[in-house]
Amino acid sequence: MPDDYKRYLRDFGWVAFDSFEFWGLGDDLPHRSLDTVAMTLQERRLGGLPDDMVGFYNDGAGNIECFDTRVSATDQPYGVFCFFHENRRLYRDADSFTDYVMERLDAMSGGSRLNHS
Numbered sequence: 001m002p003d004d005y006k007r008y009l010r011d012f013g014w015v016a017f018d019s020f021e022f023w024g025l026g027d028d029l030p031h032r033s034l035d036t037v038a039m040t041l042q043e044r045r046l047g048g049l050p051d052d053m054v055g056f057y058n059d060g061a062g063n064i065e066c067f068d069t070r071v072s073a074t075d076q077p078y079g080v081f082c083f084f085h086e087n088r089r090l091y092r093d094a095d096s097f098t099d100y101v102m103e104r105l106d107a108m109s110g111g112s113r114l115n116h117s
Helices: 003-011 036-047 097-108
Strands: 013-019 020-022 053-060 064-068 080-084 087-092
Touching: 003 020, 013 087, 020 053, 036 053, 036 064, 064 087, 080 097, 087 097
Parallel strands: none
Antiparallel strands: 013 020, 053 064, 064 080, 080 087
């Protein structure tokens, strides 16, 4: 699991801003659909998310933002991938969880760093 995502879990547990609800952990989750473990397992079982991916966000259209857990064995930095449910393919979305969040915040404030939704 990426270090910046571990810090997010430790410091915040879960986050919701604007239309974004990032999955997380903790006793104060407002509903089960924000539990990263439960939702990752559900998406693997029902949505075809590969077993080596851990999700942290559903875009509302069935696509899942996730991390590839195999990457740490190769010493490559974790990236963020979007799992498109329609074709069950993965597309790299950002170099890190921090970059992914910053791109969304920038897009919300009128910036142009967001590559796609």
